[in-house]
Amino acid sequence: MRLTKRLAVGVALSIFSYQLFADTSVVSDEQKATAAQLMESALESDLGFDIVESLTTEIGPRLGGSEAEKRARDWGVKLGKKLGFDKVSIEEFTMPFWDRGHLHISLNTPYQQALYGTALGGAAPSEKSIQTEVVYFRDIHALSEVKPGELAGKIAFVDGDLLVKSQTGAGYGQANQRRRKGWQYAERGNARALVVRSVGSDSRRFPHTGMMSKDGDKWASIPVIAISNPDADHLRRLHNLGKPLSLTLHSESKWKGDVSSGNVILDLVGSEKPEEIVLIGGHLDSWDLGTGAVDDGAGIAITTAAAALISKLPKRPKRTIRVVMFGAEEVGLLGAFAYAKQHEDNLHNHVVATESDFGAQTIWQLVSNVNPEATLLIDEIAKVISPLGIVRGGSDVPGGGPDIIPLVEQGVPTIRLNQNGRDYFDLHHTPDDTLDKIDPDELAQNIAAYAATIYLIADSDVVLKK
CATH class of the missing domain: 3.50.30.30 (Glucose Oxidase; domain 1)
Structure with a gap:
């Protein structure tokens, strides 16, 4: 069943790659063909599932500020280096630690x-x-x-x-x-x-x-x-x-004083505009009742795997793609606020930001909050990823994900690849948030959508800020 589902979409993408939309000044035929290639590769790859399996099995639950969250950061650094990211680092911050x-x-x-x-x-x-x-x-x-x-x-x-x-x-x-x-x-x-x-x-x-x-x-x-x-x-x-x-x-349950946490940063440095950053990510921490597979090991896997597929292209996109594994999201978006503070002098160079943090079911809609010219770019991207079953949603929809909130407050543009959340609040923050709830084919569809979308934005000259 799994191969049949992937090949069915793969055939559609193969046909699509030869029936490119009319050339526009926003997205070239060559870029569309590369995006279609990325989607094909993502649908045939097990990388995303391997990542979330590794995180949930080798590290387990990752309560913000705990020793397990620290092991997860070390895991993230090791993974980033293994996948060939150009820059891998941890940005630490201090937080209060609550223990159940x-x-x-x-x-x-x-x-x-x-x-x-x-x-x-x-x-x-x-x-x-x-x-x-x-x-x-x-x-x-x-x-x-x-x-x-x-x-x-x-x-x-x-x-x-x-x-x-x-x-x-x-x-x-x-x-x-x-x-x-x-x-x-x-x-x-x-x-x-x-x-x-x-x-x-x-x-x-x-x-x-x-x-x-x-x-x-x-x-x-x-x-x-x-x-x-x-x-x-x-x-x-x-x-x-x-x-x-x-x-x-x-x-x-009680507070146990201040501890260190941190965000893991994985960069693919842009080939022409390395100072311009396309930020994607998920949160590395989880609640401690389950293993944090759906919330948010899946988001870590989706965004990291998507960027890793882009890294295999013959040439880096023009802009830098940054994957942020945010720390301590569940206990108050602490990693998100720390990132915004630590990068406040460079947020003007953040071209767009988005996060995967709503489970592991398929993406069904693309929404955005960018300027009118950039809306044309997002419209074209929506056409490219439409064979994945994704429709174009609103063009003036604020958001991007919970960890993106502090960036939105500073004027960073956003997009959001909305996932089907019908099962999310069955599993959310419970002991039932475990790896068996993730369908590898649905996860692959997410990665395909992220890889194509982020590549097209990163390889564009369009300014997204309003």
Whole structure:
């Protein structure tokens, strides 16, 4: 099946390479032919899957600031050198380190039952085991209305609903408010702890972790636990029966001081305009429950493999292609902000930026946020990659990916190769984020799209900045 799928697309690309679009001043026939060649090579290559297999197997989970994340940086340097990048380096930065520690959580009343939960990033420990009454809130809006001291001595539980599976991940931002801001309302009510329904679209007994938001400079001073969706369903049913609820929990999560992290930088130096940078990448860290295959080992593999294929061309593209393996994304985009700060005097030379960080399913759409002349270039690129099943989306769509946000704030143009995210929030931040969830053919399609797109931008003279 795998070969059949790849060859089917390969035949389409072979035909396409001989039926080039009319010559334009934006993209030449020769460049289109090279892009088609890159797509063919990507669809037949196992490099991307080999990369994500190596990262998840040899390094495993890579919590931001941990020893495992450091091993991942060393792995990234070794990989970059092996693949023949012209420049390979680590840019270090300092960050606070939060450790999950041990957690126990169980239903105590109306009967004993173990629950499946996980501490949320930034949560405080419990001084000792907590066993107390639960106050039920249907959603974050109900909790937001709690009065000062109203929850004294109790545990607040914020329910919600399963995310609806969608190609775009719509609904995640709003649902995620219970994870990010719920603790602030719970503390106002003087709760001893907060428990929330996991933000996910799955019905497995796997809890979803994730980082909470600060309130100014303040982190939570209480334990904050996400429980699996089936466990949240169970608590809702008990509440609807009018049963009194109590939980027992003990959490050891806490901050452990400042540590070093870093971004791994892999450069293919441009042949004519080496100072101009086309930046792509993913984040090297992961949450520690799974092995970070989908989030974001896949993004590391896609962008690194795409650039590695371009490196095999007889001549480097005109502009420099830079792959950034961002550190400490999950705990607050810390590597992204560090990169923007460390390169603030050279951001004007960043031609465009984009990130792969939405799983490993196929790319279906190309969007951009560049100037009108450059929009013509992106339109032509969309035609080139259309045999991969990719359509042209909006031409005034801000974004580029989470780690690109600090660059966008400084005026760097962006594109985004949007992936199908229907399975993403089944796996996102859970123990189920493992290598077996990645389809090698879908990963190869991503790499083909990135290789062609980034090559055509890097080999262009078009200015993308608005």
